[in-house]
Amino acid sequence: MPLLELTDVRTGYGSLPVLHGISFAVEQGELAVMLGLNGAGKSTTMMAIAGLLKTWSGSISFEDASVGRLDTAKRVQRGIVLVPEGRRVFPALSVTVNLRLGAWVRRRDRKALKERMEKVFEYFPRLAERRNQLAGTMSGGEQQMLAVGRGLMADPKLLLIDEASLGLAPKTAQELFQTVKQISKTGVTVIMVEQNAGALDVADRAFIMEKGTLIFQGAGDEELKATDLRAAYLG
Ligand SMILES: Nc1ncnc2c1ncn2[C@@H]1O[C@H](COP(=O)(O)OP(=O)(O)OP(=O)(O)O)[C@@H](O)[C@H]1O
Numbered sequence: 386m387p388l389l390e391l392t393d394v395r396t397g398y399g400s401l402p403v404l405h406g407i408s409f410a411v412e413q414g415e416l417a418v419m420l421g422l423n424g425a426g427k428s429t430t431m432m433a434i435a436g437l438l439k440t441w442s443g444s445i446s447f448e449d450a451s452v453g454r455l456d457t458a459k460r461v462q463r464g465i466v467l468v469p470e471g472r473r474v475f476p477a478l479s480v481t482v483n484l485r486l487g488a489w490v491r492r493r494d495r496k497a498l499k500e501r502m503e504k505v506f507e508y509f510p511r512l513a514e515r516r517n518q519l520a521g522t523m524s525g526g527e528q529q530m531l532a533v534g535r536g537l538m539a540d541p542k543l544l545l546i547d548e549a550s551l552g553l554a555p556k557t558a559q560e561l562f563q564t565v566k567q568i569s570k571t572g573v574t575v576i577m578v579e580q581n582a583g584a585l586d587v588a589d590r591a592f593i594m595e596k597g598t599l600i601f602q603g604a605g606d607e608e609l610k611a612t613d614l615r616a617a618y619l620g
């Protein structure tokens with residue numbers, strides 16, 4: 386039984402259709418990478434899974450239960466957590482406060498909160514060094530680490546990371562992918578939306594989207610190399 390399964394999901398904005406029937410599954414513990422050009426519908430897919438966008442039809446099941454009608458807060462409680470595109474940290478708040486806000490739905494459990502923050506600091510030592518710094522004064526890469534760290538604070542079973550590497554230097558992006566791999570090895574299932582093909586190095590599964598449809602799914606980079614898609618999409 387897959388952890389997450391989308392079946393023929395259709396949605397869009399207003400009356401404009403964007404996803405034209407998306408079906409895929411991700412197994413527990415997998416690190417999946419979703420690639421595709423600008424406007425392909427990657428973020429729309431992530432928002433549909435996280436409940437930020439209602440689906441028009443089709444189903445989304447998580448841990449064998451239908452979650453497609455639940456609101457975002459309920460999905461977070463079930464363990465579906467989105468790190469949205471564009472480093473949405475709170476600039477005027479410190480690193481620590483940003484992290485604490487990530488655990489808002491579980492804020493009453495102080496001990497667990499402290500443990501999770503220590504865990505985030507292990508993954509991202511840079512955040513520990515800068516824990517009292519205002520998020521808005523951190524570098525782009527540091528803010529991206531903070532955005533991922535904040536997602537981890539909600540104790541996700543499924544972490545959706547939308548273009549974490551955007552604007553990062555290649556080396557910084559690779560480090561981030563390696564850290565995400567470490568996170569996935571602890572049993573957290575991850576879907577990473579990327580335009581950086583370097584992410585395939587850590588992927589257990591790869592998806593390619595084009596114009597609101599999934600045009601490829603396979604087991605990581607090997608299968609993708611066997612097609613001409615890799616060259617077409619990623620240069
Ligand atoms: N709020 C919105 N209102 C109307 N159309 C939207 C909205 N958000 C996205 N779209 C449209 O939906 C389509 C898919 O957008 P989406 O953001 O999912 O693409 P993407 O694959 O994430 O692209 P990128 O790599 O540029 O982030 C695009 O044509 C976009 O213009």
Ligand SMILES: [Mg+2]
Pocket residue numbers: 427428429470547548
């Ligand atoms: Mg996007």
